[in-house]
Amino acid sequence: MKLLIVESPAKAKTISKYLDGAYEVKASVGHVRDLPKSNKKAIDVELGFIPHYEISKGKEHVVSEIQALAKNADEIILATDPDREGEAIAWHLAELIKEAKVKTKNIKRVTYQEITKEAIEEALKHPREIDMNLKLAQEARRVLDRLFGYDLSGLIWKKVRYGLSAGRVQSPALRIIVEREREIKAFIPEDYWTISGEFKTEKKVNLSLICEEEPRQEKEAERILSEAKNKEWNIVDIKETKVKRAPKAPFTTSTLQQAASSRLGFTPSRTMGIAQKLYEAGHITYMRTDSVSLGAQAVLSISTFIEKEYGKENLTVRTFKTKSKNAQEAHEAIRPTHVEKENAGSNDDEKKLYRLIWQRTVASQMSDADVLRTKILANIHGATIPAFSANGSRTLFPGWLLADPDAKGDDVELPKVSVGESVDLISIEAQAKQTQPPSRYSEAGLVKELEKRGIGRPSTYASTIKTIIDREYVEKIGSALKPTDTGEVVSTFIENNFAKYISDEFTAEMEDELDDIALGKAQYIRTLKNFYTPFTKDIKEQEKSEKATNLGEADPKFKCPKCGGSMIIKLGRGGKFLSCSRYPECDGALMMDGTEIKKDEPIGLHPETGEPIFVKVGKYGPYVQLGDGSATEKPEEIPVEVQEGKKKKKISKPKKIKPKMASIPKEKPLSEVTVADALVYLSLPRTLGTHPESGKIITANIGRFGPYVAHDGNFRSIKIPESPYTIELSKALELLAQEKKPRGFAKKKK
Numbered sequence: 001m002k003l004l005i006v007e008s009p010a011k012a013k014t015i016s017k018y019l020d021g022a023y024e025v026k027a028s029v030g031h032v033r034d035l036p037k038s039n040k041k042a043i044d045v046e047l048g049f050i051p052h053y054e055i056s057k058g059k060e061h062v063v064s065e066i067q068a069l070a071k072n073a074d075e076i077i078l079a080t081d082p083d084r085e086g087e088a089i090a091w092h093l094a095e096l097i098k099e100a101k102v103k104t105k106n107i108k109r110v111t112y113q114e115i116t117k118e119a120i121e122e123a124l125k126h127p128r129e130i131d132m133n134l135k136l137a138q139e140a141r142r143v144l145d146r147l148f149g150y151d152l153s154g155l156i157w158k159k160v161r162y163g164l165s166a167g168r169v170q171s172p173a174l175r176i177i178v179e180r181e182r183e184i185k186a187f188i189p190e191d192y193w194t195i196s197g198e199f200k201t202e203k204k205v206n207l208s209l210i211c212e213e214e215p216r217q218e219k220e221a222e223r224i225l226s227e228a229k230n231k232e233w234n235i236v237d238i239k240e241t242k243v244k245r246a247p248k249a250p251f252t253t254s255t256l257q258q259a260a261s262s263r264l265g266f267t268p269s270r271t272m273g274i275a276q277k278l279y280e281a282g283h284i285t286y287m288r289t290d291s292v293s294l295g296a297q298a299v300l301s302i303s304t305f306i307e308k309e310y311g312k313e314n315l316t317v318r319t320f321k322t323k324s325k326n327a328q329e330a331h332e333a334i335r336p337t338h339v340e341k342e343n344a345g346s347n348d349d350e351k352k353l354y355r356l357i358w359q360r361t362v363a364s365q366m367s368d369a370d371v372l373r374t375k376i377l378a379n380i381h382g383a384t385i386p387a388f389s390a391n392g393s394r395t396l397f398p399g400w401l402l403a404d405p406d407a408k409g410d411d412v413e414l415p416k417v418s419v420g421e422s423v424d425l426i427s428i429e430a431q432a433k434q435t436q437p438p439s440r441y442s443e444a445g446l447v448k449e450l451e452k453r454g455i456g457r458p459s460t461y462a463s464t465i466k467t468i469i470d471r472e473y474v475e476k477i478g479s480a481l482k483p484t485d486t487g488e489v490v491s492t493f494i495e496n497n498f499a500k501y502i503s504d505e506f507t508a509e510m511e512d513e514l515d516d517i518a519l520g521k522a523q524y525i526r527t528l529k530n531f532y533t534p535f536t537k538d539i540k541e542q543e544k545s546e547k548a549t550n551l552g553e554a555d556p557k558f559k560c561p562k563c564g565g566s567m568i569i570k571l572g573r574g575g576k577f578l579s580c581s582r583y584p585e586c587d588g589a590l591m592m593d594g595t596e597i598k599k600d601e602p603i604g605l606h607p608e609t610g611e612p613i614f615v616k617v618g619k620y621g622p623y624v625q626l627g628d629g630s631a632t633e634k635p636e637e638i639p640v641e642v643q644e645g646k647k648k649k650k651i652s653k654p655k656k657i658k659p660k661m662a663s664i665p666k667e668k669p670l671s672e673v674t675v676a677d678a679l680v681y682l683s684l685p686r687t688l689g690t691h692p693e694s695g696k697i698i699t700a701n702i703g704r705f706g707p708y709v710a711h712d713g714n715f716r717s718i719k720i721p722e723s724p725y726t727i728e729l730s731k732a733l734e735l736l737a738q739e740k741k742p743r744g745f746a747k748k749k750k
């Protein structure tokens with residue numbers, strides 16, 4: 001038996017159809033191994049940044065199936081996608097097959113740009129070894145991103161707020177959005193006037209003309225208006241220019257995402273999902289590429305098609321050059337696999353995207369369009385005001401626009417006039433306008449910007465944007481990306497303390513170095529070391545820096561609703577708010593617009609003690625509080641999650657009872673918290689009983705790292721389905737008896 005492995009079931013289905021039973025085709029369903037989640041120790045830095053992989057959750061079954069099939073295979077072909085990611089998956093599969101003690105040494109790698117019968121058959125004629133440089137480049141990216149994200153996120157947790165994150169590509173992308181927002185805020189609009197007039201030619205044909213200048217002063221606009229009236233107008237010039245319009249290069253990932261956004265309204269991730277389907281069904285070439293070139297065979301068949309369909313005069317074979325330097329990865333542009341198929345796809349979205357790709361590809365090999373542009377200029381006698389003009393255009397020769405008519409735009413016909421001809425002014429008006437701030441990026445616009453700045457690669461654009469939206473650092477308003485308060489604070493913190501690491505230059509250089517690893521021109525260890533040594537030093541340096549929870553003084557017009565004192569801007573879960581500068585002595589708070597945050601009304605009373613129960617929002621998120629804190633007695637212990645780090649505040653003066661508080665689970669909407677819920681939350685920390693050996697008490701609680709049981713300074717996480725509200729002593733003892741795992745450390749595989 002011959003075994004061929006790909007990553008997606010859809011691809012497996014298409015290929016197996018082509019191979020007609022010659023191979024058993026199996027899908028790995030994406031990655032099978034990865035670094036353990038959220039753990040830096042997954043990488044052995046000292047030994048040379050060696051990653052310790054583990055089989056991804058839920059993939060155990062697929063892996064053992066592949067291993068079993070491999071045992072009976074005489075030949076194993078790894079046919080994953082033709083890029084670094086695909087090469088890495090192939091390598092992981094090969095490693096796992098070797099681990100299963102499979103005797104066959106015949107494991108080979110094949111690649112192809114399109115899933116067509118011809119391409120697959122051709123690829124199978126040229127099997128090769130796994131390209132370790134490509135695999136190392138992928139590994140370096142993975143390790144780099146993990147180290148960067150882990151260390152920087154950790155610092156942000158301490159300095160800004162728990163649970164926030166930073167990423168090597170994600171943070172520069174966020175910075176670009178935040179910078180644009182600052183430009184918008186700093187923008188001072190200016191007034192200007194547009195002046196338009198309606199005229200009639202000698203032949204009594206209507207002609208609309210617009211003033212060539214847009215005055216910034218109302219006085220000037222009024223002057224033009226009054227000069228224009230009751231004067232004799234003439235056509236003073238007619239300019240005709242023949243312009244050539246050349247077609248654009250075939251699609252790369254980035255340009256496809258942009259065109260699909262502007263023409264079809266698709267987001268980049270939607271575009272990529274649809275493109276993947278078209279690729280797997282064999283309709284288009286591989287969709288993750290930064291190449292604009294077309295293969296020789298493809299150019300030949302496209303040319304033949306154009307000649308037949310549009311005639312020889314419309315054919316102009318063109319070569320497009322790719323800027324990208326990863327030559328051996330530089331695939332082809334995204335194009336149809338069979339140009340004769342003008343339509344393909346199994347649903348509306350697929351059909352639309354296919355059509356777009358088809359049009360762009362065919363147009364790229366067609367002749368320039370010739371367009372005649374006409375400009376008519378008119379003015380009053382003596383020309384004491386700027387000229388008025390109208391622009392027209394007419395397509396003389398459509399060329400490539402035949403294949404892509406949507407790119408054409410409408411012809412604008414102007415009435416026939418001649419120089420010197422007089423025209424009658426019928427009406428004229430000035431419109432007051434204001435200059436507009438730069439607009440926010442759309443997702444596709446951001447992709448374009450990222451590519452321009454050399455940040456990220458075709459495989460990362462869509463996922464980077466998705467991450468900053470999912471993390472709620474950026475929100476979408478219509479199609480525009482706007483930073484949230486949290487996004488702004490996080491970005492500002494990183495900009496102030498780690499500017500270098502999220503700069504365009506650094507990020508782009510890093511991508512270049514990864515490309516060099518792929519080309520075998522740079523070393524894995526040296527590249528990582530060059531980054532990591534100074535990076536850890538800088539992180540350490542910043543450990544001493546001040547917390548960024550205080551975002552500055554509030555406008556002095558806002559006073560504390562409780563004590564009348566000044567206010568400070570802070571970042572809460574729900575965004576920025578104003579907090580009394582005397583916090584925690586005074587907990588007066590306002591929303592950013594000055595309305596008071598009502599946290600003084602209890603949601604109800606405790607059924608037994610009659611004490612009021614409040615829902616409040618504190619530094620570490622929403623919590624419930626029992627009692628209003630007016631009782632004075634011995635201070636009680638503060639629950640872990642509302643302590644300020646390790647520093648326990650010594651309460652010296654009047655012995656006010658610290659009221660009992662408990663976190664509200666993040667997923668619970670605050671408005672829905674009932675007294676019954678509050679009682680459950682307030683049941684923590686729960687005493688479960690005493691330990692049979694030590695005699696010391698065992699408690700359950702929720703801390704910064706989630707639910708846990710504690711005994712004599714020993715902690716164990718409580719995992720679902722157990723809960724700190726319900727866990728029993730016996731189960732807690734079981735957990736405590738388990739050997740303490742270093743947090744998330746990679747388990748050694750057998």
Ligand SMILES: [Zn+2]
Pocket residue numbers: 560561562563564565580581582586587588
């Ligand atoms: Zn106050």
